[in-house]
Amino acid sequence: MSALTTDPLEELKRCNRIATYADLRDRLPVYWSSVRPAWIVSRYADVNGILRNPQSVAVEPAKSLRLLGQRGGIDLSSLQRFLSSMSFFTHPPTHDALRRVLAQAVAAIRGPTLQTSLERYADQLLDAGLRKGSIDLVDGYGKALALSVIGGYFGIAESDISRLSALIWELMEVFEFTLPTVKNLLRFNDCAHELTEYFARLVAARRLNPTPDGISTIIRLFDNQLRQSDEEVAQHCLTLFIAAEATTGAGISAAALELLERPELSAKLRTNMSLLPSAVQEIMRLHSPVQCVLRQLPADLTVADQTIRAGDSIVLMLGAANRDPRAFTDPDNIVLGRAEPKPLTFAAGAYACIGMQLATLEVEIGVRKLLDRRSLRLSGEPPVWSSRRSFESLERVPAVFVQGA
Amino acid sequence: MTHEEQLRDWVRQHLAQLLDVAPESIALDRTLADYGLDSVDAVLMAGELEGAFKMEIDPALFLRFETFEAMVVGLASAMNSGS
Numbered sequence A: 001m002s003a004l005t006t007d008p009l010e011e012l013k014r015c016n017r018i019a020t021y022a023d024l025r026d027r028l029p030v031y032w033s034s035v036r037p038a039w040i041v042s043r044y045a046d047v048n049g050i051l052r053n054p055q056s057v058a059v060e061p062a063k064s065l066r067l068l069g070q071r072g073g074i075d076l077s078s079l080q081r082f083l084s085s086m087s088f089f090t091h092p093p094t095h096d097a098l099r100r101v102l103a104q105a106v107a108a109i110r111g112p113t114l115q116t117s118l119e120r121y122a123d124q125l126l127d128a129g130l131r132k133g134s135i136d137l138v139d140g141y142g143k144a145l146a147l148s149v150i151g152g153y154f155g156i157a158e159s160d161i162s163r164l165s166a167l168i169w170e171l172m173e174v175f176e177f178t179l180p181t182v183k184n185l186l187r188f189n190d191c192a193h194e195l196t197e198y199f200a201r202l203v204a205a206r207r208l209n210p211t212p213d214g215i216s217t218i219i220r221l222f223d224n225q226l227r228q229s230d231e232e233v234a235q236h237c238l239t240l241f242i243a244a245e246a247t248t249g250a251g252i253s254a255a256a257l258e259l260l261e262r263p264e265l266s267a268k269l270r271t272n273m274s275l276l277p278s279a280v281q282e283i284m285r286l287h288s289p290v291q292c293v294l295r296q297l298p299a300d301l302t303v304a305d306q307t308i309r310a311g312d313s314i315v316l317m318l319g320a321a322n323r324d325p326r327a328f329t330d331p332d333n334i335v336l337g338r339a340e341p342k343p344l345t346f347a348a349g350a351y352a353c354i355g356m357q358l359a360t361l362e363v364e365i366g367v368r369k370l371l372d373r374r375s376l377r378l379s380g381e382p383p384v385w386s387s388r389r390s391f392e393s394l395e396r397v398p399a400v401f402v403q404g405a
Numbered sequence B: 001m002t003h004e005e006q007l008r009d010w011v012r013q014h015l016a017q018l019l020d021v022a023p024e025s026i027a028l029d030r031t032l033a034d035y036g037l038d039s040v041d042a043v044l045m046a047g048e049l050e051g052a053f054k055m056e057i058d059p060a061l062f063l064r065f066e067t068f069e070a071m072v073v074g075l076a077s078a079m080n081s082g083s
Helices: A017-027 A044-052 A062-072 A077-085 A094-109 A114-132 A138-154 A158-175 A182-208 A214-225 A230-261 A263-271 A273-286 A356-371 B003-019 B039-053 B068-082
Strands: A030-033 A038-041 A134-136 A293-296 A301-303 A306-308 A314-316 A376-378 A394-396 A398-401
Touching: A030 A306, A038 A044, A044 A293, A044 A301, A044 A314, A062 A077, A062 A182, A062 B039, A077 A182, A077 A230, A094 A138, A094 A214, A094 A230, A114 A134, A114 A138, A114 A356, A114 A398, A134 A138, A138 A158, A138 A214, A138 A230, A138 A356, A138 A394, A158 A182, A158 A230, A182 A214, A182 A230, A182 B039, A214 A230, A230 A263, A230 A273, A230 A356, A230 A376, A230 A394, A263 A273, A263 A356, A273 A356, B003 B039, B003 B068
Parallel strands: A038 A314
Antiparallel strands: A030 A038, A134 A398, A293 A314, A301 A306, A376 A398
């Protein structure tokens, strides 16, 4: 077949991603992927440089959806509204204003009781597993913990949680590397529609009857600081829910798997809990839930002998940068107490994740509670990783409690 | 008609309609960009092609191949090996 290029990104799979990332960093550190189409940047120094470039801004995905709607006559309006409302796709000054308010919302989630309630819930989940003799550390632990934090804060009915979670996972496929098909776009549009309707109903209900939960808090934060319509407030709540649920859940599950695979690391942490933050940072570096982010620049920029034109889309491969041997010695291993550069797990610069401390706290609690259970082992049935490439996440980690341990 | 001929015909008709020109004026040894089309058009064309040929088509095909002709040949061989 006379293919135009052999684009390594097309062959990227979860199972070959470490080798593919190494190949990109060595051979094509900055290249134009015609199938994306966008620049792909994979070395730590270049990714970090663009993230921290004060002129770099997010790429608004809604723009191409609008064109699809105009040229193809397909209705993607729910998806378009949802994506264009997401604070992390907006540009300054809107971005800074939204970010300020949403950071306060995240601080409110972290409130004084979060730690104790999360510890209690982690114990409940592990106790339930102990009684059964087995536990799936994804649905039964990592995901459940992350959902309890954000679902609890928003006062979302327990019976609605799994439906919301499934819709979000389906919708997040919109962030995959490959060009979407029309059929999938229509599916994402349906997901976005159902999710935004759900959150609009929540906001409308709290508007009528304010409650002490998070939605009312967020409504108040916006009312006092940055006027937004109720529809926009609902979209921001949904964005927070998505960011808090999928990524943190993936982080806790990955940490659980790494620890059960490395009894010597678990033993070391049990005797010295002060190493826990470093261990969590390392595990998150190796398994960044968000594997890439998009940026664009207002002026041409030359990186690794390539000229990125103003306005071109740039895919920054966080996952590849986090394993770059030019930045980290022994990059594929967990090295406690690394004194090397800051991993880009939560990106960096003006768009760095506002939930970083919250997510880190949740993973640390999840890990600490797991380490208390010395009888917990991987079941021997292999863990299942999601096939997504822009997002690193586990689907199942079967574990068992052994007797006499 | 073979798959290849059907595909060639479909692409020619589709481009002619899109660009509002006569089908005979469409040259298949050109690329998407030669006709001023982009990834948005690739997504839409793949969607219509899927409907017409009842098979899953990756929109990146239009960007991956050098020319429409190369894409038609590649896609036809995929159809033939699949059926």
